[in-house]
Every structure is written in structure tokens, then in C-alpha cells.
Amino acid sequence: MLFPTLDFALFFVIVFLIAWELRRDMDARKLVLVLASYFFYGYWDPRFTLLLAGSSLLNYAAGRAIGGMNDGAMRKWVLGVAIALNLAVLAFFKYYGFFLDSLADMLVTLGIERDLPFLEVILPVGISFFTFQGISYLVDVYRRHVDASRSVLDIFLYISFFPQLVAGPIVRAAHFLPQLERTPHVNRRMASLAVVLILVGLFKKMVIANYLATEVVDNVFFDPTIYGGGDLLLGVYAYAVQIYCDFSAYSDIAIGVAALLGYRFPRNFDHPYRAASLQEFWRRWHISLSTWLRDYLYIPLGGSHGSTFKTYRNLFLTMFLGGIWHGAAWTFVFWGAFHGAMLGVERAVSRRWEAYAGNGNGYGGGVLGTLMGIGRAIQGSIGTVLGIVLTFHLVCFAWIFFRAPTFSSAWNYVIGLFDWSQPSQYASPFIVGMVALSLAAHFLPSNWAVGVGRMLQRASWIVLGLMLGFGILAIEAMAPEGVAPFIYFQF
Structure with a gap:
């Protein structure tokens, strides 16, 4: 699902209305945002949601383990294993084909060509971004810059939150997790800046x-x-x-x-x-x-x-x-x-x-x-x-x-x-x-x-909404036909 499309506009309006209706029930609100984020991510390929959930569970469990340990050597060992698993998943999906292609070329050059186990691996959208977010969370817990979250829902939302899921920015846990503990609030200053940023973007x-x-x-x-x-x-x-x-x-x-x-x-x-x-x-x-x-x-x-x-x-x-x-x-x-x-x-x-x-x-x-x-x-x-x-x-x-x-x-x-x-x-x-x-x-x-x-x-609020709506229509009229994916989706 691309930002500059009617599909996303309808999706966001629905999520926006439900999220603010549930602003006094934080757990229900977070659950809705997690489900919305998984729908957003699964829009490309529903199979990728399993990878996203697995990454979230791994980092939640590893964070709890690191946060609950006092033994420095054991904490470091758990951190190393968890980071290695994160990077192994990233390396398989992102570099498996490149590694085998390079190895095949080298073997041909050396005159010892061999059949290699090539697989058709589809690169999940945004895998680098949510992997790096997971690693930063674990390292920050290890460094005691942030407490390990006791809420699996918070970690799922932190890693999958749809606005930045597929192309960043890479948000630190110390910046985002504390926001999940407070009742969300939007004043007109935030809303007006948001309208400017969305239209400029x-x-x-x-x-x-x-x-x-x-x-x-x-x-x-x-x-x-x-x-x-x-x-x-x-x-x-x-x-x-x-x-x-x-x-x-x-x-x-x-x-x-x-x-x-x-x-x-x-x-x-x-x-x-x-x-x-x-x-x-x-x-x-x-x-x-x-x-x-x-x-x-x-x-x-x-x-x-x-x-x-x-x-x-x-x-x-x-x-x-x-x-x-x-x-x-x-x-x-x-x-x-x-x-x-x-x-x-x-x-x-x-x-x-x-x-x-x-x-x-x-x-x-x-x-x-x-x-x-x-x-x-x-x-x-x-x-x-x-x-x-x-x-x-x-x-x-x-x-x-x-x-x-x-x-x-x-x-x-x-x-x-x-x-x-x-x-x-x-x-x-x-x-x-x-x-x-x-x-x-x-x-x-x-x-x-x-x-x-x-x-x-x-x-x-009505004027800001009208400005956003008419601004989107004006940009649509100026733009060439078609909507190209964002360049950083491939990373």
C-alpha cells in the first residue's frame, strides 16, 4: 500500500477515526494500531506478516531475558545470539541470491563450476528497517538506556507501526515506547505541522x-x-x-x-x-x-x-x-x-x-x-x-x-x-x-x-481538513500519471 493512493487515504481515515475513538482505552487502541499495521504490511504479501511477527516475538523475548539478568556475561551472550538471529534472517532474505551469484562467478573463473542450491527468495518490504529497530531496542536494553518492555503489544506496535514500517525513519525504543504509556494528544500546532509535512511530502x-x-x-x-x-x-x-x-x-x-x-x-x-x-x-x-x-x-x-x-x-x-x-x-x-x-x-x-x-x-x-x-x-x-x-x-x-x-x-x-x-x-x-x-x-x-x-x-480543525483534502487534489492534478513505489522500499 503506497502513501499517495486512494487505498491508503481510505485506510488512514478509518484507522484515524477508530484510534481516536479508543484514546481512553490504551490497550484497545494499541491493538487496533497493531492490526492496522499488519493489514498495511500484508497488503503487499500476507506471508510477510509472519516474518514481522516472528521478529517482534524474538526481540520481545530477548529483551525480557536481557532486562531480567544481572550476570554481565550472560546478558552479553543473549544479546549476541539475538542480534545474530536478527541479522541471519536479514542476510538470508537480502543477500542469499547475491552471495550465490558471486560464488558461482568465482567458481567459473577458477574453472571449478558447480551446481549451487539457488532458491527464489522474495525480499520482504522494509525488512532492513524493522530489523534495525529490533536490534537497537535490544542494545538499548542491554546498555540500560531503556527498560525491557513487559508489554508484548508495545513491542509489536513499536516494530510494526505502519507510518514508518517500510522506509523509516528508524525510531529508537527510548523515543517511542514512553509515548505508548501516555494518553495520546494532538493539538492544533501538531496538526497544522502534520498537514504541512504531508502536503510537502x-x-x-x-x-x-x-x-x-x-x-x-x-x-x-x-x-x-x-x-x-x-x-x-x-x-x-x-x-x-x-x-x-x-x-x-x-x-x-x-x-x-x-x-x-x-x-x-x-x-x-x-x-x-x-x-x-x-x-x-x-x-x-x-x-x-x-x-x-x-x-x-x-x-x-x-x-x-x-x-x-x-x-x-x-x-x-x-x-x-x-x-x-x-x-x-x-x-x-x-x-x-x-x-x-x-x-x-x-x-x-x-x-x-x-x-x-x-x-x-x-x-x-x-x-x-x-x-x-x-x-x-x-x-x-x-x-x-x-x-x-x-x-x-x-x-x-x-x-x-x-x-x-x-x-x-x-x-x-x-x-x-x-x-x-x-x-x-x-x-x-x-x-x-x-x-x-x-x-x-x-x-x-x-x-x-x-x-x-x-x-x-x-x-x-475543519479548515485544516479542507486544506489537506484540496491540497491532495491539487497535487494529484499536477502529478504525472501513475504512482511509482518509493525508492527505499527495496531496502
């Missing part, structure tokens, strides 16, 4: 992302060898906008829908293309995943507290595994490895620059020291602009491998960027303007949506 997905996908991106990435450098450059810029609008749209709608039901989700995107460094980019892009990788992978590996080599190793491994999380293909492996390597290079260069230019230290008060001081003074202006431009193009280069179906296709795309002998086929004012305005929007104030919501909070 629908516009980003149905209009911007879908137009760029159908008019440019799908075509140039299908066979980059038949296009010139101009179209390929426009295509990668368009994809950068498409994937941002597509993925952030899901997060916006999820946050808005959850707010209308009385629950608060954390922000998942913060104008990532205004970042002046890759480190800043990852603080702004898919925040729930980047912080998950930081807290549950980078820091346990040692973070930046060890030697310089270990710090760079931890950065690389974190991004490398983040790339593998996104998909079972060598293109994703390269994408993660590239970001990991570039984060290391960026860290080394910034450390060297700070030592070299810091107050002209080591250069006395001479000309060189003065020049270093001037360089540091302009770092906040010209340096920031150059940093934004360089960071954006590094991200775009990596997006080529993220989007391309194969590594060879991605490499052909990169090579084609240097061939400008052909005239552009796609550089229409409409497409170029949509890309340019979408990128320019990243330099709006970070809290602009909150500001718009505050302007609307004096409106009555």
Missing part, C-alpha cells in the same frame, strides 16, 4: 521525484552510452534531487501521519545538499540511519578514541557496511566504500589544514603567517561555498553507482560524462528549472515547515 514525491524519474533519470541510466555528457550530467543532478525528494517525502508523510495519531517521530532529513563536508552531509541525510550506524557500529568499534589508523578503519567499515545495508550488489559495496574512503580523506585533510592554518602557528608574524590568518578568515565564506560545491559533486559521483543497475553501467556513465559531442535531449526549461529550484530550496531556513505550521495553527 506528497508534492516532492508525486510531482518532483516522479517527473524527474520518468522524464530524465530512468532514460539516461537505462543506457548511458547513447547520451552525451550534458544529458548525463543533468541526469545525475536530477537523480540527486529525485532520491532526496522521494526518500525525504516518505519521511515527511510518515512523521505527519504519526503526528495525526498522537505520536512524535524524529526528523530524518535536514537540507543535506547544503552540507559543506561529507561529515556534515551524513549529519543531514537519513539522520535516523546515520545516527544508528554511529551509535551501534562506529562507537562500539572504537569510534575516534583509538589510534589514527583505527579511527580511519572505523569510519571506513561503518560506511562500507552501510553500503551493504542498502542492497546486495557490488554497486552498493562501492558506494559505501567510496563514502568511507572520502570521509577518511576529508578528516585527514581537515586535520592537516587546522594544524597548518591555525592562527599562523609555526610561521611567526611574517607574510606566511599573515596569509594563513587571511585564509582562515575567508574560510567561513568562500571556503564554505567551495565545500558545498565539492561535497555535492562527490555525493553525485557516488549516486551514479547507487542508481546504476550494474558496475559496468555505472562506469560507462562516468566515462560518458566527458563526451560532450552530442547535443542535449533533456535540458528543457521545465527539467532544468525543477532541478535548480529543488537544489535552491536546500538553502531555505531549516525550520521553515515549522514556521508555516505555526501560521496555520489558528485555523480550525
Whole structure:
């Protein structure tokens, strides 16, 4: 079931009315939301609901076991087994085919081809997201950041809650479970912000992302060898906008829908293309995943507290595994490895620059020291602009491998960027303007949506409802025909 469809609109209206009617009976309300979430998830394939229930039961039981133990070694052992089971399920569904294909290719290369036990494995929608939520819950219980929940209903709802079930944001148990213990409440400020987020999300997905996908991106990435450098450059810029609008749209709608039901989700995107460094980019892009990788992978590996080599190793491994999380293909492996390597290079260069230019230290008060001081003074202006431009193009280069179906296709795309002998086929004012305005929007104030919501909070509930309804109709009229699945459904 997709957000921008009539099916979801009818589904949500029914759930919304029943949930608020049961707001004084918390257990009944939570049960309705669990059943609604399983209906939502089973809409793709009812068989997947068994996997979702199994994941919830595993994490509930393991959480209770860890929370009830005082023996540190035993708690650690139970945590390790539970995480291993979570990852084993994820690995089977997501990487079984990739592993066997890679093994078969290697055996052919070595001249020892063998018949391998290939199975047709269907990837459950959103398995990476609810698996990571389960793991974060277990680790937080182990670290005593949150108490193990005694309510199996709460854990089922935490892992399956339909607004963020299939494409995030990844919500922490410490943030969500306490909300289930309170009577839900929605004021006009929350409702007005929810309306803004839902409409903005629908516009980003149905209009911007879908137009760029159908008019440019799908075509140039299908066979980059038949296009010139101009179209390929426009295509990668368009994809950068498409994937941002597509993925952030899901997060916006999820946050808005959850707010209308009385629950608060954390922000998942913060104008990532205004970042002046890759480190800043990852603080702004898919925040729930980047912080998950930081807290549950980078820091346990040692973070930046060890030697310089270990710090760079931890950065690389974190991004490398983040790339593998996104998909079972060598293109994703390269994408993660590239970001990991570039984060290391960026860290080394910034450390060297700070030592070299810091107050002209080591250069006395001479000309060189003065020049270093001037360089540091302009770092906040010209340096920031150059940093934004360089960071954006590094991200775009990596997006080529993220989007391309194969590594060879991605490499052909990169090579084609240097061939400008052909005239552009796609550089229409409409497409170029949509890309340019979408990128320019990243330099709006970070809290602009909150500001718009505050302007609307004096409106009555009827007016807010009418604005949402007419806004959806207007977006539907502007959008191209058809509704494409969200990109991150495949992860």
C-alpha cells in the first residue's frame, strides 16, 4: 500500500477515526494500531506478516531475558545470539541470491563450476528497517538506556507501526515506547505541522521525484552510452534531487501521519545538499540511519578514541557496511566504500589544514603567517561555498553507482560524462528549472515547515481538513500519471 493512493487515504481515515475513538482505552487502541499495521504490511504479501511477527516475538523475548539478568556475561551472550538471529534472517532474505551469484562467478573463473542450491527468495518490504529497530531496542536494553518492555503489544506496535514500517525513519525504543504509556494528544500546532509535512511530502514525491524519474533519470541510466555528457550530467543532478525528494517525502508523510495519531517521530532529513563536508552531509541525510550506524557500529568499534589508523578503519567499515545495508550488489559495496574512503580523506585533510592554518602557528608574524590568518578568515565564506560545491559533486559521483543497475553501467556513465559531442535531449526549461529550484530550496531556513505550521495553527480543525483534502487534489492534478513505489522500499 503506497502513501499517495486512494487505498491508503481510505485506510488512514478509518484507522484515524477508530484510534481516536479508543484514546481512553490504551490497550484497545494499541491493538487496533497493531492490526492496522499488519493489514498495511500484508497488503503487499500476507506471508510477510509472519516474518514481522516472528521478529517482534524474538526481540520481545530477548529483551525480557536481557532486562531480567544481572550476570554481565550472560546478558552479553543473549544479546549476541539475538542480534545474530536478527541479522541471519536479514542476510538470508537480502543477500542469499547475491552471495550465490558471486560464488558461482568465482567458481567459473577458477574453472571449478558447480551446481549451487539457488532458491527464489522474495525480499520482504522494509525488512532492513524493522530489523534495525529490533536490534537497537535490544542494545538499548542491554546498555540500560531503556527498560525491557513487559508489554508484548508495545513491542509489536513499536516494530510494526505502519507510518514508518517500510522506509523509516528508524525510531529508537527510548523515543517511542514512553509515548505508548501516555494518553495520546494532538493539538492544533501538531496538526497544522502534520498537514504541512504531508502536503510537502506528497508534492516532492508525486510531482518532483516522479517527473524527474520518468522524464530524465530512468532514460539516461537505462543506457548511458547513447547520451552525451550534458544529458548525463543533468541526469545525475536530477537523480540527486529525485532520491532526496522521494526518500525525504516518505519521511515527511510518515512523521505527519504519526503526528495525526498522537505520536512524535524524529526528523530524518535536514537540507543535506547544503552540507559543506561529507561529515556534515551524513549529519543531514537519513539522520535516523546515520545516527544508528554511529551509535551501534562506529562507537562500539572504537569510534575516534583509538589510534589514527583505527579511527580511519572505523569510519571506513561503518560506511562500507552501510553500503551493504542498502542492497546486495557490488554497486552498493562501492558506494559505501567510496563514502568511507572520502570521509577518511576529508578528516585527514581537515586535520592537516587546522594544524597548518591555525592562527599562523609555526610561521611567526611574517607574510606566511599573515596569509594563513587571511585564509582562515575567508574560510567561513568562500571556503564554505567551495565545500558545498565539492561535497555535492562527490555525493553525485557516488549516486551514479547507487542508481546504476550494474558496475559496468555505472562506469560507462562516468566515462560518458566527458563526451560532450552530442547535443542535449533533456535540458528543457521545465527539467532544468525543477532541478535548480529543488537544489535552491536546500538553502531555505531549516525550520521553515515549522514556521508555516505555526501560521496555520489558528485555523480550525475543519479548515485544516479542507486544506489537506484540496491540497491532495491539487497535487494529484499536477502529478504525472501513475504512482511509482518509493525508492527505499527495496531496502
